[in-house]
Amino acid sequence: MARIKEFDRDKALDAAVGVFREHGFDGTSTEMLVNAMKIGRQSLYDTFGDKWALYRLAVERYACAETEAHIRELRGKERAIDGVSAMMDRVVAEADRACLGVNSICEFGQSRPDLTEVHLAADHRLRHAARDCIRQAQDAGDLDRSASADAVIDFLIASIAGIRIAARGGAGQEALQSLERLALRALMPR
């Protein structure tokens, strides 16, 4: 048995995320993985189990990082509504790289319970953190009150997915910014 060190493990996992987000699970071969991760084939299997376990880990790692980035933006501003805008701004700015979360849901839907679990956990964490922010913005009169905080979060998440798909389909930055503007417009008070 051979296991690579914690530090290299995380770096290798990041490399795996990079391959999977671009090519999906079925579109990625173990050879692409060992090349990108710069470790031997044997180390890959000893450290991560098999390809599916590595994929699940990669999705989990990506989801954690992405969720934390969302939350950081949400909480980074004085006014809560500015946090919402900042979160969407970041999504638009980084939309040129494929989203592993969207890809993973597209590729497998609900067919792999262990994968669904990962998605649900990330969704739960983001939802929990965003709820406060949304309510705060609603109380400040910056966000419409006719929709519940959860409905607002669902809409933001769906809008993020829509923006990322548009980007993957070839839309430019201006088009994505327009999508963001319209999405936020849905949440403005009348």
Place this chain on the structure above:
Amino acid sequence: MARIKEFDRDKALDAAVGVFREHGFDGTSTEMLVNAMKIGRQSLYDTFGDKWALYRLAVERYACAETEAHIRELRGKERAIDGVSAMMDRVVAEADRACLGVNSICEFGQSRPDLTEVHLAADHRLRHAARDCIRQAQDAGDLDRSASADAVIDFLIASIAGIRIAARGGAGQEALQSLERLALRALMPR
């Protein structure tokens, strides 16, 4: 050479669409295809070329059918704005089945020009048909005028993608209806 008849060809193509939309290109084997299409392996290759050509044809057929369904709903109502709602209603109602367009863009992005071509053609047709409808609704005062017709269409398409991803991720009908309501809210005049 053996080529199956036109009628059976279309039925077989529909079956292929059903498999591809659920499992993607890489997740679909030729055996799954011949089983679903109920034709011999040889007939498949003689009639459609290879797996990729069949996939491209399936995406094209799906895109055509979906675009026409959108346009039918758009034009089916007295008031243009009701057409927009009807289009979104249909998307929500049928969101339990995966969308081959979204899947295809997710899986391949812009990496296959011949596939991108198919998407662009469908986008162009829908955009052309929807523009009139949007402008009509704007003139009737049922749709906000601050966004251009093209921006509105882009937003509707992105919202449709967002709704479909949400559904693929497990969202129920009420959640999808809520997404639709909020998306349409973005386009309402203030």
Place this chain on the structure above:
DNA sequence: TCAATTCTGGAACGAACAGTCAAGAAAGGC
């Protein structure tokens, strides 16, 4: 320095894959 551990590269495995071949069944025209 020596020995144990950790990692690499290459070879090899069976399985599954896309695609081909060839033989025969079914159908159609004469």
Place this chain on the structure above:
DNA sequence: GCCTTTCTTGACTGTTCGTTCCAGAATTGA
């Protein structure tokens, strides 16, 4: 009847896949 064409069937090819095995290089710890 018979011959030609159209389709089905199942076996087959070469390739690629995920995974394992193994020998040796590199690294580590004492």
